[in-house]
Amino acid sequence: AQKITQTQPGMFVQEKEAVTLDCTYDTSDQSYGLFWYKQPSSGEMIFLIYQGSYDEQNATEGRYSLNFQKARKSANLVISASQLGDSAMYFCAMRGVDSGGGADGLTFGKGTHLIIQP
Amino acid sequence: NAGVTQTPKFQVLKTGQSMTLQCAQDMNHEYMSWYRQDPGMGLRLIHYSVGAGITDQGEVPNGYNVSRSTTEDFPLRLLSAAPSQTSVYFCASSYVAGGNNEQFFGPGTRLTVL
Numbered sequence: 001a002q003k004i005t006q007t008q009p010g011m012f013v014q015e016k017e018a019v020t021l022d023c024t025y026d027t028s029d030q031s032y033g034l035f036w037y038k039q040p041s042s043g044e045m046i047f048l049i050y051q052g053s054y055d056e057q058n059a060t061e062g063r064y065s066l067n068f069q070k071a072r073k074s075a076n077l078v079i080s081a082s083q084l085g086d087s088a089m090y091f092c093a094m095r096g097v098d099s100g101g102g103a104d105g106l107t108f109g110k111g112t113h114l115i116i117q118p
Numbered sequence: 119n120a121g122v123t124q125t126p127k128f129q130v131l132k133t134g135q136s137m138t139l140q141c142a143q144d145m146n147h148e149y150m151s152w153y154r155q156d157p158g159m160g161l162r163l164i165h166y167s168v169g170a171g172i173t174d175q176g177e178v179p180n181g182y183n184v185s186r187s188t189t190e191d192f193p194l195r196l197l198s199a200a201p202s203q204t205s206v207y208f209c210a211s212s213y214v215a216g217g218n219n220e221q222f223f224g225p226g227t228r229l230t231v232l
Contacts, residue, residue, distance in 0.1 A: 004160070033219070045161075045208060045223035091160050095219070105151050105176050106210075106221060108160030 002027045002094050004109035012115050013082050020067070021077040021112050023092035029053075032096045034075040035106065036066065039089040048090075051075060087116045120144055122224035124209050130230045131199040139194040139227050141209030148214040150192035151221070154178065154205040161208060167192055168214050199231045 003026040013019045025034065036048040051059045051066045059066040067076040079086055093106040125140045143150065151166035153176075163176030167186040181203060183195040192211075196203060206228050210221040 035220070037223075043206065043226055045210075047220050047222075050220060093160070095221075105163040105166045106153075106161070107177075108153075108162070110158065110160050 002029070002032075002096055002107040004092050004094055004107055006092055006109035006112050008112045009110075010113040010115070012117055015084060015116050015118050016081055019079040019082050019086070019114065021079075021090050021092075021114065023075045023077065023109060025073050025075060025092075025094050027073075027094060027096055029096035032094055034066070034068070035093045035095065036064070036075075036077045037091045037093060038086075039091065039111070041088070045091075049077065082116050084116050084118060087114060089113050122209055122211055122222050124207075124224035124227050126227060127225065128228050130232065131196075132232050133200060135199050137196055137199065139196075139207055139209075139229070141192045141194065141224060142190050143192075143209075143211040143222070144190065145211060145222065146189060147211035147222075148189070149219070149221075150186065150209065150211045151176070152182070152184065152192070152194045153208045153210065154203075155208065155226075156205050164194065164207075196229075201231045203229065204231045205229060 005024045032053045034051045038046040049061045049064045051068045063080045065078045089111045091111045092109045096104045122143045148169045152164040153161035155161045162178050165184040167173045173184050206226050208226050209224040212219045212221040
């Protein structure tokens with residue numbers, strides 16, 4: 001079974017500061033993917049960034065980067081130069097492979113509520 | 119390209135009623151899934167499908183049925199609604215193959231069971 005742990009229920013950060021959201025995972029799969037999603041107060045799920053288990057480089061997408069430490073089973077999201085619009089829930093998720101070798105469903109953490117203060 | 123669409127956006131049911139949440143995608147994705155989100159929780163997988171005619175259970179399947187007769191549609195049926203099924207339901211789709219198989223989410227359906 002897969003498990004995602006996000007240990008920060010809430011965070012307050014000053015605007016323009018960098019933010020690190022923690023995520024650790026547990027899986028017995030050799031091949032898996034790690035995702036971060038943003039959920040603003042409007043409720044939609046917005047994909048931010050992806051890291052494959054075999055990727056040697058940390059993923060980056062604009063102001064988002066994923067600090068992937070495979071041996072520690074951690075996949076922290078780093079947001080550089082935070083903005084007021086970054087205030088939202090952030091979910092770390094993992095996708096493994098099912099018994100047939102195809103992609104499995106996502107397992108989500110409980111999320112971190114990030115509030116950016118002016 | 120509408121992406122993933124869900125209907126209805128909101129629904130109120132009485133205990134014991136049945137209903138179907140609709141989900142459709144126009145991206146020709148093989149993989150479709152249903153999740154529920156409860157307060158203070160991440161999303162939990164209910165059922166998923168890797169192609170037309172193929173469905174399987176996720177983490178919390180009890181009380182729900184699904185079928186996949188076409189690539190585009192993946193309805194979720196509540197057979198006899200219970201207050202414990204009050205939740206926000208998300209449908210998602212993606213390609214099956216490995217790599218960055220990002221799941222695209224619909225806007226969600228907020229269901230209240232009285």
